Amino acid sequence: MENRSANVTAYIPELRRYARALLRDPVEAEDLVQECLCRAIARARPWRLIRDLRAYLFTIMHNLYVDRIAKKANGHDIVSDEMVERKLVAKPSQLDHLEVRDLAGALDKLSTEQREVILLIGLEGMSYEDAARILDIPNGTVMSRLSRGREALRRLLDGGDRNDARSSGTNVQSLPSRRVREQLRGRG
Amino acid sequence: MAEDELHAYVDGHLPAGRKGSVESFLSAAPGEQERVEAYQRQNIELHRLYDRPTYETIPPHYGSLAERLGRAIRRQRMARRLLAGAAAAGVAGLALLAGWSGYERLTPAEYPLLAFAQQATKAHMMAMNGFAGSGAGEIKASADGQSWSAGRFAATLLPSADLAKNGFTLVGGRFLPSGHGAAVQLVYVNKNGRHVTLFVGPATSGHRGAFTIFEQDDVALIYWQVDNLGYSLIGNVDRRILFELAETIAGATTVAGGAKSNEAVQPAPVQSEAASAVAPVPPVLTMPPLLTTPPETKQVVDQAVKDSPEPRPAAPTAVDVRDSLPSRPRKASPAISDVRLKPRT
Numbered sequence: 449m450e451n452r453s454a455n456v457t458a459y460i461p462e463l464r465r466y467a468r469a470l471l472r473d474p475v476e477a478e479d480l481v482q483e484c485l486c487r488a489i490a491r492a493r494p495w496r497l498i499r500d501l502r503a504y505l506f507t508i509m510h511n512l513y514v515d516r517i518a519k520k521a522n523g524h525d526i527v528s529d530e531m532v533e534r535k536l537v538a539k540p541s542q543l544d545h546l547e548v549r550d551l552a553g554a555l556d557k558l559s560t561e562q563r564e565v566i567l568l569i570g571l572e573g574m575s576y577e578d579a580a581r582i583l584d585i586p587n588g589t590v591m592s593r594l595s596r597g598r599e600a601l602r603r604l605l606d607g608g609d610r611n612d613a614r615s616s617g618t619n620v621q622s623l624p625s626r627r628v629r630e631q632l633r634g635r636g
Numbered sequence: 637m638a639e640d641e642l643h644a645y646v647d648g649h650l651p652a653g654r655k656g657s658v659e660s661f662l663s664a665a666p667g668e669q670e671r672v673e674a675y676q677r678q679n680i681e682l683h684r685l686y687d688r689p690t691y692e693t694i695p696p697h698y699g700s701l702a703e704r705l706g707r708a709i710r711r712q713r714m715a716r717r718l719l720a721g722a723a724a725a726g727v728a729g730l731a732l733l734a735g736w737s738g739y740e741r742l743t744p745a746e747y748p749l750l751a752f753a754q755q756a757t758k759a760h761m762m763a764m765n766g767f768a769g770s771g772a773g774e775i776k777a778s779a780d781g782q783s784w785s786a787g788r789f790a791a792t793l794l795p796s797a798d799l800a801k802n803g804f805t806l807v808g809g810r811f812l813p814s815g816h817g818a819a820v821q822l823v824y825v826n827k828n829g830r831h832v833t834l835f836v837g838p839a840t841s842g843h844r845g846a847f848t849i850f851e852q853d854d855v856a857l858i859y860w861q862v863d864n865l866g867y868s869l870i871g872n873v874d875r876r877i878l879f880e881l882a883e884t885i886a887g888a889t890t891v892a893g894g895a896k897s898n899e900a901v902q903p904a905p906v907q908s909e910a911a912s913a914v915a916p917v918p919p920v921l922t923m924p925p926l927l928t929t930p931p932e933t934k935q936v937v938d939q940a941v942k943d944s945p946e947p948r949p950a951a952p953t954a955v956d957v958r959d960s961l962p963s964r965p966r967k968a969s970p971a972i973s974d975v976r977l978k979p980r981t
Contacts, residue, residue, distance in 0.1 A: 456709075457699065460691075460698050460702060465691055467685045469685070481698065489705045489708060497716055540800050552686060567682070591643065597763070598643070601678055602671065605674075
């Protein structure tokens with residue numbers, strides 16, 4: 449662990465990716481990354497050694513994310529109309545990127561806890577031990593969240609295909625322009 | 637087949653020896669095979685969904701934040717190596733000293749004060765090695781009026797170095813060559829037999845005033861700078877104790893101007909440092925005049941070096957300067973309010 453690089457820059461791409469996967473909103477995601485780096489500097493006390501920089505950074509990002517969710521739940525944060533709209537639109541459709549869109553939508557339906565475990569392990573390639581450390585939960589809890597989360601995703605995706613086929617006529621009118629906009633923003 | 641193993645298979649975390657048995661289980665259980673493949677597709681889709689080549693281009697504001705964090709981490713790691721060495725001093729002190737020249741090369745020029753603390757740690761290690769090898773009493777005796785009795789002189793020199801009220805008594809002192817001249821090393825012990833080394837010498841750094849503390853295992857190190865003098869305390873004590881000692885020394889340093897002296901004190905102009913603009917601070921004793929080799933000095937080989945199995949030309953040599961009290965100039969010191977310490981959280 450300790451031999452891992454102190455080269456912070458090496459971890460920035462994955463921090464951005466993880467923030468983006470957590471928040472879905474590109475602006476909010478970059479804001480989270482910046483806050484994470486600032487917090488990481490502020491907390492780097494000489495006597496509190498950072499043994500694993502990657503885990504250190506992801507732990508901070510996780511904590512900041514949890515704080516943001518709590519704030520939103522208390523109504524302290526104004527959610528933009530655009531974000532709400534995007535959430536509502538994030539329904540599966542039969543347009544291109546069908547499978548991808550399905551997974552993003554299915555992830556949104558998971559609990560925050562399950563989503564974080566799945567993203568850390570499935571997207572960021574964390575070991576189960578690192579994920580447990582970052583989320584500050586026992587290894588067994590990681591495994592059960594991973595297992596339940598993956599199974600929930602699988603069912604959502606199976607069901608999603610069927611729902612999609614059934615509801616293909618209902619949402620289509622309003623979807624394309626928003627979706628294109630979203631995808632453009634997403635690729636930025 | 638354990639559920640955990642199926643996930644470990646999906647994520648590539650399975651021990652090499654288990655892969656075959658998981659695969660043979662899956663080939664015999666089509667339902668499970670399908671489930672595992674679905675999970676594997678989820679991982680692939682996550683990357684398709686969220687990987688962006690543009691993330692590899694680091695925006696400048698991230699780059700500068702990353703640089704700052706990287707500096708803090710590198711400093712931590714060097715200090716850790718330092719303290720790991722100090723913790724082992726007295727146990728494997730000589731072996732560590734033999735490998736020390738490697739550490740010196742590792743210290744980059746960007747941390748001059750850490751380089752200073754490194755010298756202090758080395759001196760502490762040598763002293764501790766002496767204590768471990770010969771016993772505390774013997775160090776004092778071995779001085780035989782030579783190196784370690786320099787403590788008497790040093791105490792005169794540095795009234796601020798009286799740590800009696802903190803429960804630490806001076807057991808020895810000596811002069812050592814240091815990076816930019818000479819340094820003073822004083823060794824204290826408390827009633828529990830805990831040793832603390834105070835190391836004072838010339839230092840150049842921008843980190844004026846503020847204490848910097850490192851702690852690792854049961855060894856703590858604290859250093860600070862007043863004008864062009866660096867101070868470093870190191871010992872196998874809790875960092876809070878060390879901090880109190882540092883406060884005593886730094887506090888006394890700023891008010892020690894009126895301390896009596898055996899020698900005529902040369903009137904030296906008070907330097908108008910920026911720090912003295914904050915508050916009128918009394919002049920203090922400083923070391924630099926000492927740092928030129930005084931007349932009639934005797935070179936004695938340090939005990940730790942003498943015991944060393946290999947010749948160590950770079951090792952510090954103790955210098956007895958008991959009878960050559962130099963003059964002392966006066967200098968301004970930074971306001972003590974610069975000192976800061978965050979409690980452990």
